[in-house]
Amino acid sequence: MMFASRVLQRLLRLPAPQTRHIVVRRDLPIPAADGVTLLADHWAPAKPGGPLPTVLMRSPYGRRGLAGTLLARAYAERGFQVVLASVRGTFGSGGGEFLAMREDREDGQATLDWVTRQPWFDGSVLLAGPSYLGYTQWAVAAGAPACVKGMVPHVTSARLALAFLRPGRIELETLLSWSVSTATQERPFGMIRSILDGARIRRAMRTLPLAVADQVALGRQWPFFQECVHHDREDPYWRQWDHSADVASVSVPVNTIAGWYDIFLADQLRDYRALVGAGRNPRLTIGPWVHASLEGAGVAVREAVDWGGALCRDQPVPARKPVRLHVMGSGRWREFDQWPPADHPARRWHLAPGGGLAAAPVADAAPSRFRYDPAHPTPSLGGARLEARGGGRVDNAPLERRADVLVFTSPPLERDLEVIGEVGAELWIRSDRPSTDLFVRLCVVDERGRSTNVCDDLVRAEVDGVTKVGVELSPTAQLFRRGQRIRVLVSAGAFPRYARNLGGTEPLPTGTRLYPATIEVWHDPDHPSAILLPTASPALRRASPAD
Template identity: 65%
Template structure:
């Protein structure tokens, strides 16, 4: 094992290496069905012993951190490792990269090629995060018998569609990933990224949104335009959406998710689809966001300690099906299912005087605020693609704004354990035909620090006083005795979500911002509340 490998083992707390030396074959050609050539790197452990293969298909290249993280670290732990550049990236043919296109056909072509290699022992595991996890799902339903396990990490069987709900676009994720994939093969791409940040920020403020890629890149980028003009319900995505086939997957699946990951809700939906089909999947959810190295370490652990034995015909060590990191008490706990049994929804009502409590308010007037798309409510922490600023942060700077309402409970006299699906019901009225509703639950500690736990945003078409339901991101959190629960209510979270301009224009082409006054009702007839799954 190299010094770098030893440092990685200590830093990521990985299982010990079992192989001292590995070799690398670079730029191996793999023929796709249509004659396009894909390129792969092969990392192989020393010695004559047969080893299973870990297959990773990625749009981010085969060397650098990816090759080191998967190639060397997994090879040192007893795998052949094949890292394949997806079509249109890093030397693989097929023209310009078109995200999610032809991944299924190319995936099966790679698996057929793999089966013909003289060093292949007949067993392969699929692993990797994000897009690399999506490339697992696309072949999973009709995977050949050689595929013994898969470890999808912070990902989804429909990938981009998770942030393309009708009327709502997760702009920061869309823009940053579009710019990343459009520029990653440029010379000194990593250095240029820091200089490009201001241009990206300007692009996210551009109206109409359809011009954003031109501002950021100087040209149109197909993926950005596809996502702007086709929401998740559009038949346009029928060949890229594999969520309907999850129940057909017979390959053992162990999903690694994060409480602050952009794909969490979809990943849990995939898990529940497997359970509903009678499969026995495993689920791990940690306290991390999308790009957190702790999640990567958990994924490598699971590949080595769970998928590895399955690939070798052995039985992995027993663990309960669901393993959750419970925030607030910082404990890993195991459960038989998701959501865990024994938790019931407890209503915490928004009340007059910015209070939050278990009893609805009296006959009090609504609380109003004004949202201005020209000075939008900023996003702070939460689920983000990049690691910078993601996850749990202090929300007090956000709470001081006039366009953010806060409702805070009394000091808790005992710990309150919340594990499962979190929801909100908010009664509101707005003076524009369209607005957004952002709801966030925070934990306020004894010093007054307010940390975000879960949230979500929905588009609203107000019709008088309107009841709006919001499905917040799931969580596992203990509000400690002496802490308080706080609920934030706003009409935006920019640039995480594209601004709602308050008009009737289509989101991609809208250009005219309108100030919107929103009234939040919290009286006996309109009992706005968050619903927390508690014991």
């Protein structure tokens, strides 16, 4: 265990522990309100030397894997007791088969009640954990008892999977991969199974109709996948499991940790803004991380130990501004009073004929045109993915060489250009199909010509003639250095990250017919297609094309 502790410290870049001698009590029964028995493990220093606050984490991923080896041990070695509980339907907790996002409020409240009745409880609880473990924090936050002193939601949101289910589009890769993972995670031979599952998942993602993809991947229907395919996030079906409406009423102090390439970033910032709008004082940290980043996990643990530990012990919290951001391209962290920063107004960079970016639309510019074929869809590359492998920043050359991708590039910048905040695009398009997806990606091109992705997103648009389409790219903080160039990619898909638009009028879950589309992007003065970059005013005046 000493070796594991030292590896943990190095992996997560943690300060030295208070102790490396930890005692774990396994499979403790917790009664749920409806009589179901949930199981938890209790981690604590072997010689606590007095009362210690409790970190509570509720997880669907088991108690002996990474959640225990990494997170529970990290907190226990640094002066906390830890309760790591398995959510209903997973790893010994009763209630039948795992149904994601169900009963997490009721079971979380029952678990909190159980913690307060334990003889070792010192009167203070910190809620912590990433992803689904963060969703379980939000599930109980609005009605949390006074003993909950703080929460540290990490790469997560109060409505979890609904982030992938915007009307008309599905983040297929994340949804199907996570469905298969949770459906099979308790089977033996996990390493071999993950290799085999990967091949089946790739085949399943190309299956039509979309509603049978889980059967191809698993050999049976998986309830959560079916729910997501047939109910988008605006559907009242999700109302009782969507906790985002309760965020503004949360009075528990919140310290939220996000990543620029995380699948939940936009929703996590939505939760943050709801707290600020309600007069709360949350903290926000965003680093250059993908969802499964160990570096991000280490920052979340350090914030929980330092900030959360101070709250639990009624001590002053470490001083800093509310917003702390890693500015990519600079290698620096910066602190701000608010998100988005007030001194970064949006400025337009116009798409121009011949693949340029200009300060103003070009007169008499013919539209740019490309053809999208859902039988051979534009692939996804890098960006926000559930798995760390293949996500984040990548070389975009394979995309930029494709005939179904438009590329628009600025001249080399004369001075540094800092972009921090919400990135948007306004594109005027025409298509010969009634429904068209539009994927827009912002890239930075270095002095050697290597193009790497900064942020992106996809929307589904109903097109009637030349139609203006707005795209909200994921937020970012990026320094474009002198001599580098800004690049914008436009396509009609990013598969399998997003399910294909088949081009017809059949419903998304049941459609099978494929219709290629010819798409035009207009960029004349009457149709000023542009990307909107939130840019520090002095840098913009020095670095942008002539006003």
